[in-house]
Amino acid sequence: LRVNPEKKEEKERVTLALLRATLRLAAAHGFSSLGLREVSRAADIAPTSFYRHFADMEELGLALIDDLAGRYVDTLVERARATSTGPLGVVEMIVGGALAGVASDPELVRFILAERVGAVPAFRAALDRVLSLLGAALRDAFTADLAVHGAKVPAPDIGRAAVVLLLEACSQALDQGPEQVPVLRERAIGQIRMLLSGATAATGTTGKA
Amino acid sequence: LRVNPEKKEEKERVTLALLRATLRLAAAHGFSSLGLREVSRAADIAPTSFYRHFADMEELGLALIDDLAGRYVDTLVERARATSTGPLGVVEMIVGGALAGVASDPELVRFILAERVGAVPAFRAALDRVLSLLGAALRDAFTADLAVHGAKVPAPDIGRAAVVLLLEACSQALDQGPEQVPVLRERAIGQIRMLLSGATAATGTTGKA
DNA sequence: TGTACATCAGTGAACGCGCGTTCACTGATGTAC
DNA sequence: TGTACATCAGTGAACGCGCGTTCACTGATGTAC
Numbered sequence: 255l256r257v258n259p260e261k262k263e264e265k266e267r268v269t270l271a272l273l274r275a276t277l278r279l280a281a282a283h284g285f286s287s288l289g290l291r292e293v294s295r296a297a298d299i300a301p302t303s304f305y306r307h308f309a310d311m312e313e314l315g316l317a318l319i320d321d322l323a324g325r326y327v328d329t330l331v332e333r334a335r336a337t338s339t340g341p342l343g344v345v346e347m348i349v350g351g352a353l354a355g356v357a358s359d360p361e362l363v364r365f366i367l368a369e370r371v372g373a374v375p376a377f378r379a380a381l382d383r384v385l386s387l388l389g390a391a392l393r394d395a396f397t398a399d400l401a402v403h404g405a406k407v408p409a410p411d412i413g414r415a416a417v418v419l420l421l422e423a424c425s426q427a428l429d430q431g432p433e434q435v436p437v438l439r440e441r442a443i444g445q446i447r448m449l450l451s452g453a454t455a456a457t458g459t460t461g462k463a
Numbered sequence: 464l465r466v467n468p469e470k471k472e473e474k475e476r477v478t479l480a481l482l483r484a485t486l487r488l489a490a491a492h493g494f495s496s497l498g499l500r501e502v503s504r505a506a507d508i509a510p511t512s513f514y515r516h517f518a519d520m521e522e523l524g525l526a527l528i529d530d531l532a533g534r535y536v537d538t539l540v541e542r543a544r545a546t547s548t549g550p551l552g553v554v555e556m557i558v559g560g561a562l563a564g565v566a567s568d569p570e571l572v573r574f575i576l577a578e579r580v581g582a583v584p585a586f587r588a589a590l591d592r593v594l595s596l597l598g599a600a601l602r603d604a605f606t607a608d609l610a611v612h613g614a615k616v617p618a619p620d621i622g623r624a625a626v627v628l629l630l631e632a633c634s635q636a637l638d639q640g641p642e643q644v645p646v647l648r649e650r651a652i653g654q655i656r657m658l659l660s661g662a663t664a665a666t667g668t669t670g671k672a
Numbered sequence: 673t674g675t676a677c678a679t680c681a682g683t684g685a686a687c688g689c690g691c692g693t694t695c696a697c698t699g700a701t702g703t704a705c
Numbered sequence: 706t707g708t709a710c711a712t713c714a715g716t717g718a719a720c721g722c723g724c725g726t727t728c729a730c731t732g733a734t735g736t737a738c
Binding site: 467470 | 723724725726727728733734735
């Protein structure tokens with residue numbers, strides 16, 4: 255038996271409505287407080303129809319991470335790979351891209367920030383996997399250029415550290431509003447550059463400064 | 464009318480039981496999914512007795528932040544102030560202290576990490592206030608010693624950046640277990656030292672590396 | 673000293689409500705022949 | 706072509722359950738005089 259592509263598309267439209275409704279409600283009251291009925295109501299379907307798309311809220315949350323969060327992070331990874339102006343340029347591009355995401359989809363960013371350290375282990379693991387890709391891309395972008403210059407190769411966890419500082423800037427942008435974004439942008443760029451210059455300038459971090 | 468100090472002590476014993484029960488349950492299912500009945504049951508009091516201590520779960524959460532989280536962070540602040548072996552020594556002390564907290568009270572640290580970026584604005588604000596104290600103490604410890612050496616004074620947000628990297632180490636320690644702590648410790652120390660050395664070594668971070 | 677009153681943490685019964693889940697059904701669409 | 710059957714997203718009724726909150730009460734302790 256085949257499936258009508260129109261039908262498939264229609265189903266995915268409803269599935270997306272559930273995902274978006276969840277993000278909207280989670281931004282206000284937190285994902286873990288949401289119920290299947292509340293989300294279904296917000297997506298304009300009957301509570302029982304929820305089961306046509308997900309077995310429970312946890313499965314929906316994983317779809318949220320794999321689909322929407324994954325796409326957002328992939329965008330940043332592409333940015334990091336496509337930037338050819340060296341490590342410092344990559345830092346500017348990635349911070350700008352992340353903060354642009356905060357402006358265009360604040361609910362998604364809030365979800366990522368919250369569930370990355372939330373109470374559901376499966377969510378933490380899934381987001382860790384997604385964000386590791388970004389960390390690896392940043393580390394590659396940093397070291398590739400440095401190798402050309404013959405400088406010291408930084409620790410492999412510098413990509414992850416940069417991601418952490420990046421996410422903190424997003425968190426503050428969410429709380430402090432769009433008028434603070436330029437300041438937060440420069441601050442995050444400065445912090446990641448400090449990290450980068452500290453990692454490459456000194457020949458040993460254990461020695462006294 | 465006076466109150467019997469014995470009675471007051473007894474009430475505070477029950478209040479503390481509610482706070483600890485909440486931390487235990489929140490570590491498993493998330494604070495925002497908890498109800499007053501569930502917490503009261505875990506603390507061995509009747510649901511209606513809850514109201515003798517807190518008006519609702521949000522008030523309890525704020526007490527959790529002001530009392531338990533505040534005490535934990537104060538310990539770290541004291542450590543930062545009491546260390547006299549320079550910025551590099553402060554980094555070691557503070558990372559060690561934070562990770563010791565993860566070992567001794569993992570539920571509290573999970574709560575701090577989660578609610579710092581969770582869905583309740585009042586919790587985010589209260590934790591931001593508490594963690595700002597630590598950031599300021601770190602910045603002071605970093606700059607005080609550097610002033611003696613006549614080096615460049617780092618950006619004021621370096622304390623906050625160090626706190627963010629510190630919290631990330633705690634988060635990974637919670638997820639990866641105690642046997643990974645020594646590795647995470649060295650990694651966090653390295654990252655914060657990179658930040659510090661990058662902030663003080665270069666005269667300008669905008670120039671090409 | 674004794675007696676009357678105030679305070680206050682803890683309680684059990686009761687309420688209305690929203691929850692997750694089950695079930696049997698509808699109706700549109702695709703397949704077999 | 707027409708007819709019988711399969712698939713599947715969506716539905717409304719119904720269930721038992723735990724929730725937050727109210728209320729009037731108990732009993733221990735402190736205060737007034």
